[in-house]
């Protein structure tokens with residue numbers, strides 16, 4: 001870089017104001033008030049504990065609430081979402097990031113992959129919404145990380161670690177759908193990093209993590225816009241204050257709970273249809 005001479009108008013070029021790539025004003029707005037009212041005193045119909053350094057899955061019917069809970073100690077989760085009836089339709093972290101930003105909270109939606117591209121879930125509860133963006137540029141519940149995985153661990157450190165979120169998610173999906181591990185692995189995708197506190201360093205633009213502010217009792221509530229299979233790993237990084245992809249960090253379990261809405265409480269809500277674009281790409 002040092003031998004590259006800046007042009008005379010370098011400062012003027014840098015000073016140009018950015019524009020938002022995808023203004024979201026035209027997106028259909030989820031009725032968060034309607035969702036929240038539907039689950040006041042709602043009945044819990046299912047739950048699963050995600051053991052520390054492992055993953056588990058749960059079915060969430062459309063119109064139900066998936067509540068992700070930190071029950072014991074600071075712990076982050078790596079969440080994959082699938083259309084329960086079609087594993088090809090799955091969470092699209094990159095498009096969610098492009099639309100809603102690097103981190104999600106109440107009112108943001110989690111979008112599915114092409115060619116379906118519709119909201120799979122809507123964030124309707126977030127007890128960490130107070131955190132905002134800290135002085136390092138860090139925030140909670142990111143859609144920028146991928147998931148800890150044995151391949152990157154091997155490239156960086158030359159070690160194999162089999163309780164990475166990628167491996168945990170693969171095993172849990174294989175169990176849930178009766179797939180072989182190689183079959184299941186193909187469906188595992190970039191996650192929503194639940195409770196994780198991350199950002200990019202200002203000086204080098206590198207992805208960073210820091211101790212999650214999550215404490216026992218904190219929850220992230222996702223309204224299922226379509227029938228979902230939720231698969232989540234309790235990351236071997238624990239609160240991700242130091243390292244992942246090893247047995248070093250203190251780790252805790254997570255919990256997933258499914259709630260049924262009060263009868264007749266979702267009047268006016270409809271499960272979104274798949275994107276009507278016909279895939280002809282203008283040809």
Ligand SMILES: [Zn+2]
Nearest residue numbers: 148165235236
């Ligand atoms: Zn992980």
